[in-house]
Amino acid sequence: MQSHTGPGDLTSVDLTDLALFADGPPHELFARLRSECPVHWNNTADGPGFWSLTRGSDITAASLDPVTFSSARGGIFFRPDTLIPLEVGRRDFMLWKDPPEHAKYRNVITKFCLPRTLILVDAVVDDIVTNTLDAVAQRGRCDVVGDIAVPVVATVIARLLGAPDEDIEQLNAWTRDIEQGITLDLNQSASVEEMGRYCAKLVGSQVVRGVDSLANTLAQPDGDGNRLSQSEIAGFFAMLLFVGNNHPRNAISSAVHALLENPDQLELLRAESPRMRTTRSGLAPVALEELLRWSTPVNYLARTATTDTTIAGTDIKAGDRVVMWYASASRDPDLFPGADRLDVTRDKCDPPHYAFGGGGEYFCQGAALTYRIMSVTLREILRRLPELALAGPVTYERSAFVTAPTSVPVRFDRTGSLDTQRREQDLVDELERLTGKTVTLES
Numbered sequence: 001m002q003s004h005t006g007p008g009d010l011t012s013v014d015l016t017d018l019a020l021f022a023d024g025p026p027h028e029l030f031a032r033l034r035s036e037c038p039v040h041w042n043n044t045a046d047g048p049g050f051w052s053l054t055r056g057s058d059i060t061a062a063s064l065d066p067v068t069f070s071s072a073r074g075g076i077f078f079r080p081d082t083l084i085p086l087e088v089g090r091r092d093f094m095l096w097k098d099p100p101e102h103a104k105y106r107n108v109i110t111k112f113c114l115p116r117t118l119i120l121v122d123a124v125v126d127d128i129v130t131n132t133l134d135a136v137a138q139r140g141r142c143d144v145v146g147d148i149a150v151p152v153v154a155t156v157i158a159r160l161l162g163a164p165d166e167d168i169e170q171l172n173a174w175t176r177d178i179e180q181g182i183t184l185d186l187n188q189s190a191s192v193e194e195m196g197r198y199c200a201k202l203v204g205s206q207v208v209r210g211v212d213s214l215a216n217t218l219a220q221p222d223g224d225g226n227r228l229s230q231s232e233i234a235g236f237f238a239m240l241l242f243v244g245n246n247h248p249r250n251a252i253s254s255a256v257h258a259l260l261e262n263p264d265q266l267e268l269l270r271a272e273s274p275r276m277r278t279t280r281s282g283l284a285p286v287a288l289e290e291l292l293r294w295s296t297p298v299n300y301l302a303r304t305a306t307t308d309t310t311i312a313g314t315d316i317k318a319g320d321r322v323v324m325w326y327a328s329a330s331r332d333p334d335l336f337p338g339a340d341r342l343d344v345t346r347d348k349c350d351p352p353h354y355a356f357g358g359g360g361e362y363f364c365q366g367a368a369l370t371y372r373i374m375s376v377t378l379r380e381i382l383r384r385l386p387e388l389a390l391a392g393p394v395t396y397e398r399s400a401f402v403t404a405p406t407s408v409p410v411r412f413d414r415t416g417s418l419d420t421q422r423r424e425q426d427l428v429d430e431l432e433r434l435t436g437k438t439v440t441l442e443s
C-alpha cells in the first residue's frame with residue numbers, strides 16, 4: 001500500500017488511487033487529513049478534482065444542506081457519469097434527486113420502513129440464517145463471505161422484492177457489475193437497464209395480481225395523495241437490489257473479521273454480560289452500532305456545490321465537487337473517544353457512526369432492515385460456530401467506494417456446534433422413545 005502516513009506533503013494525496021484501499025480504507029491517512037487538512041483539494045489525473053471532507057462535523061453540515069450540496073447536479077460518485085449517464089441517474093433513481101422532488105420519493109418510501117414490512121422480513125430472516133448455517137455448521141470451516149453473508153443477504157433481498165430463489169445468482173451478478181462499475185469507473189448501463197427491465201416485470205406482476213408485497217405497499221398513495229408510478233417503483237427496486245444486497249453482506253463479513261481480530265470483544269459478546277445480552281432478535285444494538293462504525297461499508301458519496309460557499313473556513317466554488325468520506329468520519333476522535341479502538345460496549349454517541357450517511361434527507365432507508373439481518377446473522381454465527389478463528393488471509397476488494405471483504409476464511413469446532421448437540425440430543429430422545437430405556441451418548 002502506498003504510504004501517506006508519515007510526515008510529508010498531503011497535497012499530492014489522491015484518494016481515487018485504489019492502491020490506497022488494498023486492505024480496506026487508509027485509516028492512518030484519513031487521520032492525518034482530519035487533523036492537518038480536513039477540507040482537502042484532491043487533484044485527479046484526468047478530471048476536475050474534488051474536495052475531500054474527512055471530519056464528521058463537516059460531513060454532517062454538508063449532508064444537512066442538500067440545497068447547497070446537490071446530489072442531482074453531478075451525481076453521487078467521483079465522476080458524474082460513473083456507472084450510468086448522469087441524466088439516467090437523475091431520471092430513475094432517488095439517490096440522484098434533490099429536494100423538493102426527492103421528498104416525494106422519500107415520503108412514499110418511508111412506508112418501506114413501516115413495521116409491517118419489517119414484520120414481513122422478520123418472518124424470513126430467521127429461517128434463511130438457520131438454513132444457511134445448517135449448511136456450514138458441520139463442515140468445521142467456511143468462508144464467511146461466500147458461504148454465509150452472500151447467500152443470507154441475497155435471499156432476504158430476493159424475498160423482499162418477491163424474486164424467485166432461482167434468480168438469486170443473476171441478482172448477485174448484477175450487484176457485482178454495479179459495484180465494479182462504481183469502483184472502476186465503468187459504464188454499466190447495459191446491466192442497469194437489464195436489471196431495470198427485470199424489476200419492472202417483477203413490480204408489474206405484483207401490482208397486477210394485487211398480492212401482499214413491497215411493490216403493492218409502495219404503490220399506495222402517501223398522506224398527501226402522492227403515489228409512485230410502476231416505473232418509479234421499478235427504479236426503487238433496482239436500487240434496493242443493489243444497495244440491499246451489497247452493503248449488508250459487506251457489513252456482516254467485516255464485522256466477523258473485526259471480532260476475530262479483537263478476541264476480547266468477541267468474548268464480551270459471547271459472554272452475554274447484561275449490557276451485551278442479545279435481544280430476542282439478535283446482537284445487542286450497542287454492539288451493532290459499533291461494528292458499523294468500525295467497518296463503515298460505504299466509504300464515500302459525493303455532492304456538487306450549487307453556490308459559492310465555505311466549509312470549515314475553506315472557500316468552495318459553485319460547481320465544485322465535494323466528497324464525503326464516511327469511513328473517515330466514523331473514526332473521527334472528536335466524535336468517538338478512542339475511535340481507533342473497537343469497543344462493543346461503547347457509550348452511545350450521536351450519531352453512532354456514518355455508515356448510513358451524514359443524516360438528514362438522505363439518511364439510509366434500509367437501516368432498520370440492515371440491523372435486523374446483521375443482528376440475527378451475527379447472533380447465529382456466534383451461537384452455532386464455537387471456537388471461531390481465522391483460517392487464512394482475509395482479503396478486501398480494492399475499492400474507494402466500499403469496504404468489501406472478498407474472503408474471510410474461518411474454522412470452528414464443528415463437534416461443539418449447538419446444531420450438532422441438538423441433533424445428538426434428538427437422536428438420544430428418539431432412541432429412548434424406541435427402547436424405553438435411558439440412553440446416553442456414550443452408550
Ligand code: HEM
Pocket residue numbers: 071076094095106109240243244245247248251296297298301326354355356357358361362363364365366367369370
Ligand atoms: C450496511 C448496509 C447499508 C449501508 C452501509 C447503507 C448506506 C447508505 C448511505 C450512506 C446512504 C446515504 C445516501 C446519500 O446520502 O446520498 C443510504 C441511503 C439509502 N439506503 Fe442504504 N445502506 C445500507 C443498507 C440499505 C438497505 C438494506 C436498503 C434497502 C433494502 C437501503 C436503502 C437505502 C435507500 C432507499 C436510501 C436513500 C435514502 C434517500 O435518498 O432518501 N440501504 N444508504
